[in-house]
Amino acid sequence: MLLATICAVAVATIYLAQPVLAQIGRDMGVPEADLGWIVTAGHVGYLLGLTLLVPLGDLVDRRTLIVGHLVLTAIGMAVAAVAPRFWMLLAGLAVAGLFAVVVQTTVAFAADLSTHADRGRTLGIVTSGVIIGILGSRVLAGGLAAIWGWRSVYVAIGVVLLALSALVLKVLPADRRSPSASYRDALGSFGRLFRERIFVSRGLIAFFLFASFGTLWSGLSLPLAAQPWHLSTAQIGLFGIAGLAGALGAARAGRWADAGRARGVTGIALVLLIVSWSASGQATWSLWLCIAGVIILDFAVQAVHVSNQHLLTAAYRHQKSSAIGGYTLFYSLGSALGATATTAVYATAGWAGCAILGATFALCALLVWAAGHRGVARGGDVDSWARSGRPMARR
Incomplete structure (x- = not known):
């Protein structure tokens, strides 16, 4: 359930902006035609992370990697939450998207922690977290933004990401390995x-x-x-x-x-x-x-x-x-x-x-x-x- 929660929260960082685009546009004075860049920034970072960061999961301790990526995603959320300018908001969301690929590392770690006979059941539970994050992020963001404004959405998710990183260190086993291959x-x-x-x-x-x-x-x-x-x-x-x-x-x-x-x-x-x-x-x-x-x-x-x-x-x-x-x-x-x-x-x-x-x-x-x-x-x-x-x- 911890791994499923990590997946849900991490993937939500990419979709949180969708229901609050109009509010962000009014607050920051962004033309409607440019609001699409808010969603695009997270997706661009995510695609780069899939190519450049996910292969690290085959080389280093996945528990350490998950903690690092959760913290860096939280930093991206913090930058987005306090951004005074549009470009800084985009930068924060791109950083968060880049390290939100912790989802893929988490799924792979879940498969490794499972016995062969239970791997499918485990993956079913963990990947359900992804669907919860994609669909639930819209409800969460809309509700928080209606009460405290759009910046509160990123603050709340950043806090949850940091809490999850602490739980990972406490609950998950180490994944020490001696890699036989280089990053290249x-x-x-x-x-x-x-x-x-x-x-x-x-x-x-x-x-x-x-x-x-x-x-x-x-x-x-x-x-x-x-x-x-x-x-x-x-x-x-x-x-x-x-x-x-x-x-x-x-x-x-x-x-x-x-x-x-x-x-x-x-x-x-x-x-x-x-x-x-x-x-x-x-x-x-x-x-x-x-x-x-x-x-x-x-x-x-x-x-x-x-x-x-x-x-x-x-x-x-x-x-x-x-x-x-x-x-x-x-x-x-x-x-x-x-x-x-x-x-x-x-x-x-x-x-x-x-x-x-x-x-x-x-x-x-x-x-x-x-x-x-x-x-x-x-x-x-x-x-x-x-x-x-x-x-x-x-x-």
Whole structure:
């Protein structure tokens, strides 16, 4: 639960600004057209961290690394909280985003601390923290900003990050290792992952999976705020609770992966993802169908996400941090694609067009899965090999 909380709080630092952009703009005198840079700064820092910092998790004590990254993320939050100028706010958010990749180091450490038989269950719980952070950050930021202003959001998260760093030192075991490779070698190994079939296959599934996820959560507010609903920002935010329920329900997917059913779970969940769009696509006339679609979509996304990470951490036992970091690059780019494409499609084809777009992304993920790897490791398919715990024959 500590590791899940770290993931939730760290990933929240990237999404906290979304519900308070207008308030920041009024307070700092930032034109509406430039407000997008507030969100972009955190994401740019995060992408740099995935490439440059995550491979360190394969070389040094992960407990020390997690503590350092939590403290540095808190410093970024502090800079953002007191920033008198717009550029300083952006710098603070970029620093926080850079070290928020503690999420990937934490997931890799969780996989290492688990027994082989319980790895999927552990990953299911820990990665649920990520979904809680993404969806819950909007509710938290909106509530705090309404009472004490937008700066209080960053102060509160900074304090929580420092408290978590102290808990990590007290609760988690040391992860002392004598690395046989240099940082340069780790970066080289990180790059070579993108030539391996199982990694690229699961990465592409994640790319299209989170493109579909981004399509829903970046565009859903548009039909809900329009006729006939005219919902307020607070009312629209409540749909995040439905998504949270679906995502948490999929924590069971970790147990299915432990039982050797990760491949089958992936296929079934991707079919559910496509079906979910037939319900959420009706948001213009039925809120209940929309809510059902949101629950199913988030269940499917989390089930596939946990299954992917279970297979990758089993496949790359000595490169867990790099594998998780590289995998995150795929789904970050997918989320960005979904968010960018949604607004453009909505302007020309409305919410029905967005539903078709989201379902198309889901179909692409299903096709990648169908064409996917049956990575053989001395006999047997991927699931049988992952369940056995034997080393993988690289392909």
